[in-house]
Amino acid sequence: MPIVELNHVRKVYDTKVAVEDLSFAIEPGTMFGLLGPNGSGKTSSIRMMIGMTMPDSGTVSLFGKPYSRAVLIRVGYLPEERGLYKKMNVLDQLVFFGELHGLSASEATKRSRRWCERLLITEAIPKKTEELSKGMQQKIQFIASLLHEPKLVIMDEPFSGLDPVNAALLMDTLVELRGEGKTILFSTHRMDQVEKLCDQIALIHRGHLVLSGSMPEIKASYPRNRVRIDYQGDNVFLNHPAIQSLKRYSGRAEIILRPSPTLADDAQSLLAEAMRHARITHFEVAEPTLEDIFIDKVRQTSTDPGNELSIADLRAEVEEESVHVS
Amino acid sequence: MFLRVWLVARREYLERIRTRGFVITTIMIPLIMAGFVGGSIFLGSKASNDRVIAIVSTDTQLALDLQTELNHEQELQKEENHHDPAQSPTSLSPQKKTPRLIVEVRDVVPGSRAELDQQLDSGEIDGYLWITPATSPAGRPTFEFNPRSNGDTAVHDILANALDKVLLREQLAHRGIVAADAETMLQPVSIAAAHGSHRDDRESAEISVSILFFIMYLVIMLYGMNVARSIIEEKTSRIFEVLLATIRPEAMMAGKILGVGSVGLTQVGIWLSAVLLLAGTSAAVHVGGDTFHVALTLGQVLFFLIYFILGYLFYSSIAAALGAMTNSEQELQQLNMFLMLPLLVCFVMLGTLLNTPDGTLSRVLALVPPFTPLLMYFRVSLGHPAPWEVALSIVLTSASICGIIWVASRIYRVGILMYGKRPNFAEVVRWLKYS
Numbered sequence: 001m002p003i004v005e006l007n008h009v010r011k012v013y014d015t016k017v018a019v020e021d022l023s024f025a026i027e028p029g030t031m032f033g034l035l036g037p038n039g040s041g042k043t044s045s046i047r048m049m050i051g052m053t054m055p056d057s058g059t060v061s062l063f064g065k066p067y068s069r070a071v072l073i074r075v076g077y078l079p080e081e082r083g084l085y086k087k088m089n090v091l092d093q094l095v096f097f098g099e100l101h102g103l104s105a106s107e108a109t110k111r112s113r114r115w116c117e118r119l120l121i122t123e124a125i126p127k128k129t130e131e132l133s134k135g136m137q138q139k140i141q142f143i144a145s146l147l148h149e150p151k152l153v154i155m156d157e158p159f160s161g162l163d164p165v166n167a168a169l170l171m172d173t174l175v176e177l178r179g180e181g182k183t184i185l186f187s188t189h190r191m192d193q194v195e196k197l198c199d200q201i202a203l204i205h206r207g208h209l210v211l212s213g214s215m216p217e218i219k220a221s222y223p224r225n226r227v228r229i230d231y232q233g234d235n236v237f238l239n240h241p242a243i244q245s246l247k248r249y250s251g252r253a254e255i256i257l258r259p260s261p262t263l264a265d266d267a268q269s270l271l272a273e274a275m276r277h278a279r280i281t282h283f284e285v286a287e288p289t290l291e292d293i294f295i296d297k298v299r300q301t302s303t304d305p306g307n308e309l310s311i312a313d314l315r316a317e318v319e320e321e322s323v324h325v326s
Numbered sequence: 327m328f329l330r331v332w333l334v335a336r337r338e339y340l341e342r343i344r345t346r347g348f349v350i351t352t353i354m355i356p357l358i359m360a361g362f363v364g365g366s367i368f369l370g371s372k373a374s375n376d377r378v379i380a381i382v383s384t385d386t387q388l389a390l391d392l393q394t395e396l397n398h399e400q401e402l403q404k405e406e407n408h409h410d411p412a413q414s415p416t417s418l419s420p421q422k423k424t425p426r427l428i429v430e431v432r433d434v435v436p437g438s439r440a441e442l443d444q445q446l447d448s449g450e451i452d453g454y455l456w457i458t459p460a461t462s463p464a465g466r467p468t469f470e471f472n473p474r475s476n477g478d479t480a481v482h483d484i485l486a487n488a489l490d491k492v493l494l495r496e497q498l499a500h501r502g503i504v505a506a507d508a509e510t511m512l513q514p515v516s517i518a519a520a521h522g523s524h525r526d527d528r529e530s531a532e533i534s535v536s537i538l539f540f541i542m543y544l545v546i547m548l549y550g551m552n553v554a555r556s557i558i559e560e561k562t563s564r565i566f567e568v569l570l571a572t573i574r575p576e577a578m579m580a581g582k583i584l585g586v587g588s589v590g591l592t593q594v595g596i597w598l599s600a601v602l603l604l605a606g607t608s609a610a611v612h613v614g615g616d617t618f619h620v621a622l623t624l625g626q627v628l629f630f631l632i633y634f635i636l637g638y639l640f641y642s643s644i645a646a647a648l649g650a651m652t653n654s655e656q657e658l659q660q661l662n663m664f665l666m667l668p669l670l671v672c673f674v675m676l677g678t679l680l681n682t683p684d685g686t687l688s689r690v691l692a693l694v695p696p697f698t699p700l701l702m703y704f705r706v707s708l709g710h711p712a713p714w715e716v717a718l719s720i721v722l723t724s725a726s727i728c729g730i731i732w733v734a735s736r737i738y739r740v741g742i743l744m745y746g747k748r749p750n751f752a753e754v755v756r757w758l759k760y761s
């Protein structure tokens with residue numbers, strides 16, 4: 001029985017279709033990534049899952065039942081726009097949220113302290129929320145959504161605005177939670193984060209589901225046609241006939257190989273050619289990245305010719321947000 | 327549900343009561359008010375009530391008679407006041423007190439008018455009355471009063487009054503009526519107040535209603551708007567998303583109203599107990615003298631509390647609805663009047679209720695929820711409402727408080743989630759059914 005299930009969900013705002021015919025299911029114990037650029041419908045989908053809004057048509061079910069307020073006690077929710085009481089002391093704040101979720105004051109205090117230790121922010125405990133850095137506030141909110149040990153954790157952009165060290169800390173925490181048997185859904189527009197973390201993904205673009213499934217399966221369905229070479233010396237080997245397109249950087253080339261049944265051999269012959277001209281410090285053959293897959297998929301599904309996107313547009317759409325975040 | 331309401335209310339209460347702003351207003355507002363009242367009493371006591379009046383005439387007998395009459399009148403007045411201090415005007419403003427005249431009689435000498443004018447300028451005397459005796463025995467003398475300040479009508483009236491009596495007495499004597507008889511004829515009529523105690527009730531009811539109105543106005547201004555503000559705060563800080571993922575919007579609204587509301591009640595409670603404590607000590611006597619006198623029965627206090635709390639909750643829930651409708655404090659300011667208007671209407675209607683507390687209009691108005699807290703309280707203390715009317719007013723107001731909270735929470739719920747989109751009717755209906 002899936003823990004979260006969306007069935008042909010449609011949500012329309014005033015002028016904009018936020019989500020159109022969206023269906024996916026999240027199995028218990030998985031780490032699920034909801035992916036897509038900003039404005040693609042991630043937050044709208046999440047809000048429908050926790051009953052903040054209702055779908056115009058289609059159904060959403062949690063824990064195998066249609067939405068009801070009673071099940072929310074088993075859900076931990078981190079909203080996209082963080083909200084904490086600014087003037088409130090951190091511990092009081094955490095205890096308040098814990099109590100709202102049905103914990104006793106003493107239990108909530110105990111767990112809050114334990115979580116603050118786990119996320120290395122014990123020095124924030126006596127402070128007022130407004131005195132904390134944005135990253136710390138985000139950790140507080142992260143804790144607030146987990147205090148009542150929910151079976152299902154739903155997090156909207158949990159890593160945005162965090163430095164790499166703290167982002168990694170929270171990612172590790174989510175991995176640990178999954179290890180404890182919890183189901184985790186998080187949304188992000190950072191495709192690279194998903195590749196590392198997720199068992200399953202759903203990729204949406206402009207409210208439509210573009211791609212979904214388990215991460216290894218998706219990767220396996222694509223040929224290993226991406227080659228990265230770091231080198232010192234002459235770069236004439238980049239004229240090799242197996243290369244379809246490439247990007248040149250100083251001392252590095254990122255290559256897409258021509259489709260061919262002998263792709264693995266082509267890669268080897270390219271390496272041999274390169275070694276004849278230059279000193280190779282790194283050679284890697286891989287599937288396309290999720291970002292590449294996303295762009296590829298969106299191009300395929302753009303049926304309306306007038307609205308068709310160029311690769312450059314799509315890449316810009318994705319990269320703009322990466323820049324925006326970092 | 328109730329546990330959650332309690333949690334939200336407790337958080338709101340504790341967070342607010344710990345702020346510096348709360349401590350400052352709790353201390354400062356009574357200090358400012360005490361300073362204001364004390365200052366005006368001090369100024370009032372400093373402004374002397376004595377007026378030095380010179381009576382100037384060649385007819386010395388008339389002047390002396392007038393002096394005696396004026397002194398006698400003032401004796402009488404003083405005695406009356408001494409007799410019944412509670413009946414003295416229940417007013418803190420010193421201007422309304424009758425001035426005390428110090429009368430000097432002077433002979434006319436050459437140059438005395440110039441001298442009098444000069445004394446008038448220097449403030450040695452506050453006015454002089456120049457009497458020119460009648461030229462014929464049947465004629466009347468002519469009077470000319472020169473006050474220092476033309477606005478001193480009180481002195482003018484006292485003088486005219488005394489002159490009337492003196493002249494009348496003179497005329498009566500002239501026609502051969504014995505002085506004692508004349509005195510009886512001149513006695514002013516006194517109407518005994520048969521329902522003296524009722525008048526007391528009325529006065530104290532008026533005063534306590536005014537106090538209730540004032541306290542409600544103040545508290546709603548200070549805290550009703552705080553309810554609205556705290557709801558807007560929740561929207562702008564976007565905490566509602568976390569909250570609404572756990573609790574019903576009604577619970578949140580009710581918690582806010584109760585929490586912020588209790589802060590207001592705490593503050594008023596502190597103020598009132600300070601006043602009572604002060605009244606219990608002799609300090610009050612020194613500050614207020616015997617001019618401040620309010621009699622409240624236990625029943626009045628009880629109904630005061632009931633209607634104050636009802637009124638407070640009613641207006642707070644309207645404020646909550648206003649907060650739910652708006653997205654910023656500026657927008658809220660524009661809707662402010664919806665909170666104040668019913669209160670002001672109440673105040674205007676007080677006149678009608680004063681005259682006919684049990685009239686049809688009064689009875690109907692006192693049952694309309696926005697007016698109930700003030701008007702029904704007024705009727706309870708002054709009129710004779712039927713018990714069912716009192717019960718009905720309490721039920722109606724409580725029901726409308728619940729209704730407003732329910733509607734406000736829906737407005738809130740729909741408002742925040744539409745994200746700028748104006749919901750159409752079908753959507754609103756759908757939302758109303760949804761939690």
